Amino acid sequence: MLIILKDGCPLPPLSTEWKNHKNEEAMTWKDEYLDQHDLFQDLMIEAEPILCDTPEKAKQQFEVIEEDEEDSISLDLPQSLGD
Secondary structure, eight states, X not given: OOOOOOXXXXXXXXXXXXXXXXXXXXXTHHHHTXXXXXXXXXXXXXXXXXXXXXXXXXXXXXXXOOOOTTTSOOOXXXXXXXX
């Protein structure tokens, strides 16, 4: 995928997952975008944080339904083949 960024475009820091699974060709990317990462950090410091609190849901009770042996799917291959 080709992504073209505008000059001075702020970029968030790289994720841990990227660092763990990056391609050899991408080894220098973190160094190439240090200025953009600094711009992002400056924006985050200046900006008022937006808090998105998720309301807590009431706990629900679930009914346990007995499994019907005829309706269940067996993962035991020999048994499912009639052996």
